Structure formats: structure tokens, C-alpha cells
Amino acid sequence: xxxVTQSQPEMSxxxxxxxxxxxxxDTSESDYYLFWYKQPPSRQMxxxxxxxxxxxxxxxxxxxxxxxxxxxxxFSLKISDSQLGDAAMYFCAYRSGLLSGNTPLVFGKGxxxxxxx
Amino acid sequence: DTEVTQTPKHLVMGMTNKKSLKxxxxxxxxxxxxxxQKAKKPPELMFVYSYExxxxxxxxxxxxxxxxxxxxxxxxHLHALQPExxxxxxxxxxxxxxxxxxxxxxEGSRLTVL
Numbered sequence: 001x002x003x004v005t006q007s008q009p010e011m012s013x014x015x016x017x018x019x020x021x022x023x024x025x026d027t028s029e030s031d032y033y034l035f036w037y038k039q040p041p042s043r044q045m046x047x048x049x050x051x052x053x054x055x056x057x058x059x060x061x062x063x064x065x066x067x068x069x070x071x072x073x074x075f076s077l078k079i080s081d082s083q084l085g086d087a088a089m090y091f092c093a094y095r096s097g098l099l100s101g102n103t104p105l106v107f108g109k110g111x112x113x114x115x116x117x
Numbered sequence: 118d119t120e121v122t123q124t125p126k127h128l129v130m131g132m133t134n135k136k137s138l139k140x141x142x143x144x145x146x147x148x149x150x151x152x153x154q155k156a157k158k159p160p161e162l163m164f165v166y167s168y169e170x171x172x173x174x175x176x177x178x179x180x181x182x183x184x185x186x187x188x189x190x191x192x193x194h195l196h197a198l199q200p201e202x203x204x205x206x207x208x209x210x211x212x213x214x215x216x217x218x219x220x221x222x223x224e225g226s227r228l229t230v231l
Contacts, residue, residue, distance in 0.1 A: 035219065043224050044224045104148070104150065104211070107159035112157075
């Protein structure tokens with residue numbers, strides 16, 4: 001079974017600074033997808049960024065980028081120029097690429113990010 | 118329209134009550150999900166519907182009964198719940214079960230069982 005580990009329960013960053021959230025995963029599959037979801041205090045979970053395992057190039061979305069190290073099974077999220085609105089719980093998630101994947105999404109335990117003004 | 122709408126936002130019920138949570142999406146997605154989320158924890162998968170058929174049931178107690186009347190609607194019927202069932206219940210949808218598409222989540226229904 002796949003597992004996702006986020007080793008940082010809480011992180012804080014000064015506004016306008018850069019922060020990196022860590023995520024490691026364990027899988028025997030070669031085809032899979034990785035996601036970072038953000039859940040602000042308003043509760044609705046939204047997708048921040050996603051990465052296909054077969055792509056070597058790291059995904060970027062504006063101020064958000066990932067460092068995908070497939071051999072090391074690492075998928076960290078870097079937030080540049082942090083803003084107050086970035087304060088949220090961040091979940092790393094894994095999804096099998098198999099059409100018959102039994103578990104649609106496997107979540108890590110989350111990292112609560114605080115942004116200090 | 119990229120929304121998943123859940124009602125009610127808050128629900129308080131006694132252990133003998135029968136209530137339902139509702140979820141609706143109009144994105145043409147064919148996979149819909151129920152997750153349970155306790156405070157400061159990740160969502161836990163409960164049920165998955167694919168093309169209106171129950172695809173995954175993660176050993177959820179029978180006091181939770183899912184229903185998918187059509188491709189846009191997903192219900193979760195609640196009966197004889199326990200106080201430990203109090204949680205945020207999240208509905209989500211995706212293009213389908215096998216694709217790599219993202220899950221779209223609703224805001225959730227906050228359930229309190231007295």
C-alpha cells in the first residue's frame with residue numbers, strides 16, 4: 001500500500017519570504033500522480049499544484065513550485081513571496097496511475113503553515 | 118462551474134435521529150466521493166461512486182448509507198450515529214476514477230452528534 005509522510009506538523013514563515021514543505025511517499029508503482037492540496041480555515045480544500053511521475057520537469061504554478069525527486073520519493077512544495085492568504089493546512093497526496101487503482105487519493109497528515117506579518 | 122455544493126453546512130443530531138447530507142456537482146464528473154475529516158487530521162475516504170455505482174466502501178459502519186441518485190448528486194444518509202462520528206464530512210468529485218484529474222472538494226458539512 002502506498003503511504004505519504006509529511007514530517008513537519010507545523011511551519012511558519014515571514015510574509016514575503018520563502019518556505020518549503022516536505023513530503024515523502026512510498027510506492028512500488030511507476031505510474032502515479034502527486035498533489036499538494038491547501039485547506040484554509042474556511043475548510044474548502046483546493047488543489048495547489050500537481051505532478052505526473054513520468055515528467056522530469058518540476059511543476060510550477062505562479063509562486064508555488066515543487067521539487068520532485070522520483071528516485072528519493074520526495075515531493076516538496078516551495079512557496080515563494082509568502083502571503084497572509086497562504087496560511088492553511090497543506091496536504092500532500094498520492095494517486096495511483098492504474099485505471100483500477102483501489103485508493104483514489106492517499107493523503108499525508110498535513111502541515112499547518114502560519115504566515116507572520 | 119467548478120463547484121461542489123454541500124448541504125447543510127452544519128448539522129446537529131441526536132443518536133436516534135435520521136438525517137442526510139447532500140452533495141451536488143455540475144461539472145460532468147463521473148466519480149464522487151465521501152470523506153470524513155476529524156480536526157487537524159487528513160480526510161479519510163469513506164465511499165467512492167463511479168458512474169453512479171458504488172466502487173469503494175472503506176469498511177464504513179452501516180449507520181452511514183451512501184446513495185447516488187444520478188450523476189450530479191450524492192447523498193449520505195445518517196442513522197443511529199455515535200458521538201465519535203462528529204466530524205467534517207467532505208464531498209468531492211473528479212472526472213472519473215481512473216484519470217489523473219484533481220479532486221474538487223465541497224466546503225463540507227460539519228456534523229455534531231449529541
